[in-house]
Amino acid sequence: MKTLVLLRHGESQFNKENRFTGWTDVPLSDKGINEATQAGKAMKDAGFVFDMAYTSVLKRAIKTLWISLEELDQMWLPVVNSWRLNEKHYGKLQGLNKAETAAKYGEEQVLLWRRAYDVRPPMYDPEDVAEQRKEARYHDVDQIHYMLGESLQDTVERVIPLWEQEISLQLKAGKRILVAAHGNSLRAFVKYLDHKTEAEILKFNIPTGIPLVYELDDDLKPIRSYFLADEETLKKEMEKVANQGKAK
Numbered sequence: 625m626k627t628l629v630l631l632r633h634g635e636s637q638f639n640k641e642n643r644f645t646g647w648t649d650v651p652l653s654d655k656g657i658n659e660a661t662q663a664g665k666a667m668k669d670a671g672f673v674f675d676m677a678y679t680s681v682l683k684r685a686i687k688t689l690w691i692s693l694e695e696l697d698q699m700w701l702p703v704v705n706s707w708r709l710n711e712k713h714y715g716k717l718q719g720l721n722k723a724e725t726a727a728k729y730g731e732e733q734v735l736l737w738r739r740a741y742d743v744r745p746p747m748y749d750p751e752d753v754a755e756q757r758k759e760a761r762y763h764d765v766d767q768i769h770y771m772l773g774e775s776l777q778d779t780v781e782r783v784i785p786l787w788e789q790e791i792s793l794q795l796k797a798g799k800r801i802l803v804a805a806h807g808n809s810l811r812a813f814v815k816y817l818d819h820k821t822e823a824e825i826l827k828f829n830i831p832t833g834i835p836l837v838y839e840l841d842d843d844l845k846p847i848r849s850y851f852l853a854d855e856e857t858l859k860k861e862m863e864k865v866a867n868q869g870k871a872k
């Protein structure tokens with residue numbers, strides 16, 4: 625059996641303020657630091673040991689990984705950082721308050737922007753990202769459109785090469801892998817691994833700081849997957865994420 629654990633970062637400063645974040649590089653809030661610590665403890669208590677880790681190039685995921693590896697006493701693990709694990713790019717929605725956006729454009733539109741498989745947010749123009757494109761962490765972004773705004777479909781498209789060329793090979797070689805990333809880059813994994821339909825993935829919300837465990841067979845087909853939390857907590861936390869897009 626192969627082990628893959630997907631961990632969404634703890635609450636970020638923008639999550640706390642209920643703002644669209646995407647590729648904006650915001651830190652964890654105090655609550656987020658605590659959630660990352662709890663996630664590490666939960667994995668440790670459940671007996672998880674890893675051989676390597678992957679994360680994005682955004683500090684909220686990187687710091688979540690560091691904190692949880694510290695709890696696991698595995699800070700020495702090899703870590704790969706990739707922009708391919710970044711959050712879905714939210715284009716011109718980045719920085720806007722989600723409830724205010726829902727009041728302005730309607731909850732249905734915000735649900736589509738947040739969760740529909742093939743709906744893109746209002747896009748940036750290439751000149752809006754000219755500075756970001758110069759950053760070393762983004763030197764290998766192969767298509768500029770990922771930096772202008774993405775649908776989940778776009779995110780799946782750029783996550784899968786990392787899966788196919790790296791993560792899946794490491795899993796097949798017997799490595800136990802922890803991926804610390806973001807709500808939508810992890811939904812991209814779930815869509816791909818579980819063959820979820822577009823209707824199913826629309827309703828699927830990943831809470832902050834709760835590890836999602838996949839047990840995979842030798843062909844990397846899921847045998848089972850589960851969150852490391854009791855059902856009541858999980859339901860409450862998933863609903864909380866879904867409700868962020870409601871007009872208050």
Ligand SMILES: O=C(O)[C@@H](CO)OP(=O)(O)O
Nearest residue numbers: 643644645646711738807
């Ligand atoms: O704003 C974002 O980048 C993401 C994750 O925080 O939000 P959402 O849950 O709305 O996709």
